Amino acid sequence: MERIKAKWLTVALCCGALLYLAKPAIAGAPTFKDLLAEEDYALVSQMVEWDKRAFALPEDLELDGPLREAAATLLQAHVARVRELIPAWIAQERAQAGVPDLRGRALSQPIYHRMINEMAIWSVESAGPAHDEAWLNAALAPRACSVIPQSRFAQRMALIQAAPPSSRQALLAGERQLMSRWGTKREALPPRPSTADLDAVDQAIIRVRAGLQVSAEPMTPFLAVQIFYRLRKPGQSDRWEQCAKSQWWLASQLASGKADRTLALAVYRYTTMLDVREFVPDSAMKPPASLSAGGNGPYPPTAAYFNVEGTTTVQAETDDHGKLLKAQVVSRKITVSGVRENRPVAFESLLDAATLDVAAKRHYPDGKATSDRFDIAWHLE
Amino acid sequence: MRLAVLTYRWCAALLLTLAGMTVQAQDQSPVYVEPATVPDTVAAAYRMGDFAELERLYAMYGKAGVRSELTGNPRVEHFWMGIAKIDDSNLQVTEGYYLQLDALTSLWTREHPRSVLAQLLYVRALRAHAWVYRGDGYANTVSPAAWAGFSKYIDLALGQLRRSEALATYDSSWNEMMLVIGRDLNWDRQSLMAVFEAGVAKNPDNDSLYFAMEEALLPKWGGDLEAVDRFIAEVVKSTRDKRGLEMYARLYAGLSYGELHQTLFTSTGASWPHMKTGFEDLLKRYPHTDHQNMYAYFACMADDRPTLREQLEVIGDKFEPIFWGDYPERTFEMCKKLAGQT
Numbered sequence: 001m002e003r004i005k006a007k008w009l010t011v012a013l014c015c016g017a018l019l020y021l022a023k024p025a026i027a028g029a030p031t032f033k034d035l036l037a038e039e040d041y042a043l044v045s046q047m048v049e050w051d052k053r054a055f056a057l058p059e060d061l062e063l064d065g066p067l068r069e070a071a072a073t074l075l076q077a078h079v080a081r082v083r084e085l086i087p088a089w090i091a092q093e094r095a096q097a098g099v100p101d102l103r104g105r106a107l108s109q110p111i112y113h114r115m116i117n118e119m120a121i122w123s124v125e126s127a128g129p130a131h132d133e134a135w136l137n138a139a140l141a142p143r144a145c146s147v148i149p150q151s152r153f154a155q156r157m158a159l160i161q162a163a164p165p166s167s168r169q170a171l172l173a174g175e176r177q178l179m180s181r182w183g184t185k186r187e188a189l190p191p192r193p194s195t196a197d198l199d200a201v202d203q204a205i206i207r208v209r210a211g212l213q214v215s216a217e218p219m220t221p222f223l224a225v226q227i228f229y230r231l232r233k234p235g236q237s238d239r240w241e242q243c244a245k246s247q248w249w250l251a252s253q254l255a256s257g258k259a260d261r262t263l264a265l266a267v268y269r270y271t272t273m274l275d276v277r278e279f280v281p282d283s284a285m286k287p288p289a290s291l292s293a294g295g296n297g298p299y300p301p302t303a304a305y306f307n308v309e310g311t312t313t314v315q316a317e318t319d320d321h322g323k324l325l326k327a328q329v330v331s332r333k334i335t336v337s338g339v340r341e342n343r344p345v346a347f348e349s350l351l352d353a354a355t356l357d358v359a360a361k362r363h364y365p366d367g368k369a370t371s372d373r374f375d376i377a378w379h380l381e
Numbered sequence: 382m383r384l385a386v387l388t389y390r391w392c393a394a395l396l397l398t399l400a401g402m403t404v405q406a407q408d409q410s411p412v413y414v415e416p417a418t419v420p421d422t423v424a425a426a427y428r429m430g431d432f433a434e435l436e437r438l439y440a441m442y443g444k445a446g447v448r449s450e451l452t453g454n455p456r457v458e459h460f461w462m463g464i465a466k467i468d469d470s471n472l473q474v475t476e477g478y479y480l481q482l483d484a485l486t487s488l489w490t491r492e493h494p495r496s497v498l499a500q501l502l503y504v505r506a507l508r509a510h511a512w513v514y515r516g517d518g519y520a521n522t523v524s525p526a527a528w529a530g531f532s533k534y535i536d537l538a539l540g541q542l543r544r545s546e547a548l549a550t551y552d553s554s555w556n557e558m559m560l561v562i563g564r565d566l567n568w569d570r571q572s573l574m575a576v577f578e579a580g581v582a583k584n585p586d587n588d589s590l591y592f593a594m595e596e597a598l599l600p601k602w603g604g605d606l607e608a609v610d611r612f613i614a615e616v617v618k619s620t621r622d623k624r625g626l627e628m629y630a631r632l633y634a635g636l637s638y639g640e641l642h643q644t645l646f647t648s649t650g651a652s653w654p655h656m657k658t659g660f661e662d663l664l665k666r667y668p669h670t671d672h673q674n675m676y677a678y679f680a681c682m683a684d685d686r687p688t689l690r691e692q693l694e695v696i697g698d699k700f701e702p703i704f705w706g707d708y709p710e711r712t713f714e715m716c717k718k719l720a721g722q723t
Contacts, residue, residue, distance in 0.1 A: 142431035209477060218484035220430035221467045228478035 110338025120346030131174030310334030322366035423463025556580025630659025
């Protein structure tokens with residue numbers, strides 16, 4: 001669905017450009033300024049429409065009356081906010097580029113990236129301790145992973161519906177606050193948990209599947225049937241399984257009594273965050289032959305689609321034969337057009353897998369075990 | 382062996398129970414629209430680990446005397462059907478699944494030590510785990526290692542069930558579970574009968590108890606068909622005032638579906654006139670198309686052509702294959718032909 005939206009956006013932008021070319025012939029000779037304003041207006045409308053779809057609240061989503069009403073109010077305020085934000089972002093992009101008439105894809109793409117990044121930030125951000133506690137209660141509610149609609153907003157409303165009633169007020173207050181922060185610079189954006197923390201749930205599942213001891217809470221039958229299904233195929237979890245995995249790990253961390261609650265919640269938020277691959281058309285998933293990352297092999301297609309560039313830092317441990325034992329991405333300095341004031345939360349991990357591939361293929365000196373840290377540069381050629 | 386174990390009771394009790402799952406589609410009157418998917422509702426709650434919801438549903442459907450208004454099947458059967466979707470030992474999963482289920486239900490027993498449901502869910506999980514070890518094969522095909530696994534978990538299940546007996550003073554599902562485990566452990570008839578009688582004393586409306594006991598009396602469990610005849614006669618005595626010969630018809634029907642197939646009237650003391658009266662008694666209270674299908678099937682088996690004709694007319698296009706034996710379409714066609722003959 002999201003890919004369809006992305007295609008729709010592309011088509012709409014092309015139509016906007018065609019309109020720009022065709023209009024003078026039909027209507028005489030508008031000024032360049034008029035045309036630019038018209039194109040901007042079209043871009044604002046397209047982005048608002050895109051946002052409305054991303055925030056769709058399906059009629060058949062089971063929300064009680066007061067929650068649906070609260071959701072509608074949140075939505076209304078959000079759409080009005082986005083309608084004001086996009087023109088401001090357009091102005092910022094032009095100022096940043098030093099091109100007063102910046103337009104077309106060079107303008108629309110950064111705006112699109114910024115919208116996606118705002119959605120990601122909204123997924124991982126905290127609105128304060130009361131909101132965090134309420135969110136923990138919501139995430140651990142038995143039905144938290146029962147209804148997971150396509151739209152992120154609908155997902156959050158479904159989670160609030162499934163949450164204990166005592167948490168609702170704090171959850172809605174948190175939503176209001178988080179949504180009001182769209183477009184602003186976040187001073188207290190939670191750091192991305194380490195790769196080890198984010199991967200811990202998958203590592204635990206590997207151990208459980210292998211019959212090894214893991215200190216964790218029992219899984220729900222829903223999760224257990226996914227994990228222990230005889231015909232299970234390796235691959236990415238769908239959003240229901242991901243939700244159940246994250247919920248299980250959160251419950252396990254909290255039950256252990258040793259975990260940092262803030263970190264446990266951050267891991268939950270990051271592992272259930274939107275996946276930008278949902279926004280990539282199928283045609284862009286294969287990298288063009290010409291697209292390479294210096295000496296690092298083919299550029300990761302999703303990263304290429306979003307023009308993600310920068311540097312990743314790997315920590316690699318080898319044995320005394322120079323064999324790689326463990327590698328993990330420990331930091332990233334990446335840029336994405338349109339994303340400046342805040343971390344590119346939505347795009348941060350897009351170079352990770354390719355980075356680990358490079359680390360795996362790298363030659364390490366033998367003779368002694370090492371723990372080495374090195375950078376890999378990623379530039380679209 | 383395992384399949385045989387399952388088939389009898391399921392065919393007997395659950396054929397009727399299945400009716401409760403399809404009522405919404407069949408019923409035309411909004412007055413009678415019931416939650417058509419009680420088993421699904423229950424399974425959904427269990428699947429997501431929602432114990433509070435399971436407890437709420439059990440309080441509602443586990444009560445003695447609560448039946449589907451359309452089919453007359455006890456709601457408690459629907460409840461356990463939903464549970465069985467999650468703790469079935471034949472799911473396409475590895476043992477890890479059952480370890481998780483054991484752990485989850487064990488946790489519930491500790492968190493809710495006064496809950497009979499929590500105890501029963503744990504016992505069921507352990508029993509399913511035992512059957513995962515044993516498998517579906519005949520007893521003589523089960524390896525010693527598999528028997529050891531079976532024994533370990535079935536003993537755990539039995540121990541847990543015994544410890545919860547005092548909690549289940551009014552809960553006949555506890556007795557049903559004990560009957561099933563007792564049969565797994567080859568208990569003698571007297572012991573099983575004592576469990577059955579105690580269960581019926583708690584809730585005479587728990588039809589599953591009758592079917593479970595009936596199965597335990599089958600030759601494959603060391604019993605004999607004469608004992609089944611005697612048992613059915615006893616059940617009829619105790620239920621006749623309230624239900625006429627309904628249980629007579631249903632218990633013999635169950636025997637046919639699960640064990641004897643078309644030889645019901647030649648292998649047992651089943652009397653068609655009595656069964657016929659039983660179906661009439663059932664239909665008077667619950668004129669449901671499922672019961673009509675069953676009635677017609679046995680009328681055909683008994684070569685009672687007028688009754689068969691009458692029921693086929695009532696059924697019309699509401700043919701329900703599940704009630705027509707091993708080869709339903711073929712049997713239905715054959716019976717229609719028979720009905721056409723004078």
